[in-house]
Amino acid sequence: MKKENILSNRYHEIYLQYVPMLLRFAEKFVSSFFAEDIVHDTFLKIWDKQVFMLPENEVKNILFTSVRNSCIDHLRRMSLEHEIIDKRALQLKLDELNFFNQAEDLFMKKDLMEYIMSKVCELPEKRQEIFRLSYIEGMKAVEIAEKLNLSVRTVENQLYRTLLHLRKTLSSSFIYLFIFF
Incomplete structure (x- = not known):
């Protein structure tokens, strides 16, 4: 002790x-x-x-x-x-900026798409349908021809005329952006 x-x-x-x-x-x-x-x-x-x-x-x-x-x-x-x-703070800021850019791109694309579709609505009904099947649903000219009971050449011709019309009514940059979405 x-x-x-x-x-x-x-x-x-x-x-x-x-x-x-x-x-x-x-x-x-x-x-x-x-x-x-x-x-x-x-x-x-x-x-x-x-x-x-x-x-x-x-x-x-x-x-x-x-x-x-x-x-x-x-x-x-x-x-x-x-x-x-x-x-981590830097990465969060970068992620936030990246998200903002993606969101901005999405809104710009959405606005652009709405504008283009408003111009497509000015077309005759058959051309509108061919355009939607090709560029929105992603169908090939052969598939559209079979679905609408048209020749492949007619579908290609209608798509070509539609693109010419859009090129005249829209600026060329819009049409290229739309095609490469």
Whole structure:
């Protein structure tokens, strides 16, 4: 029992003697909140390893070295966390910009499609149907010819005339955008 009291008293003396100095030292590098944690963790380590039983100058060196190393570890961890957070924030911004561009493209394409379809509605009914089957449903001239009971040449001719009409009524850039959707 007596030995445990001696150890406990020695530990308590070292704790009271060095905590204020170690806190000031750690606070030069990290916030006071983290400095307290670092210093208290250091004292837990020296209790487990019975370092406080060494000569005082060695105890002092071990305490300051341990606090210094813990501050370095903390700063490295914080730096890594900030780097990860910065990368995530940057990626979120890039994703948001990409989404905005895609949404803008979608709205532009939708407006363009509506405008083109309004011009297609000006065509005769049979040409409208051939155009929709070809460019909206993606059917080939042969399939359209079979479906509408027309010759392939007639379907191709009607599509050609429709594109000529659209080229005249729309700017050429619109028609190319529409064809390559």
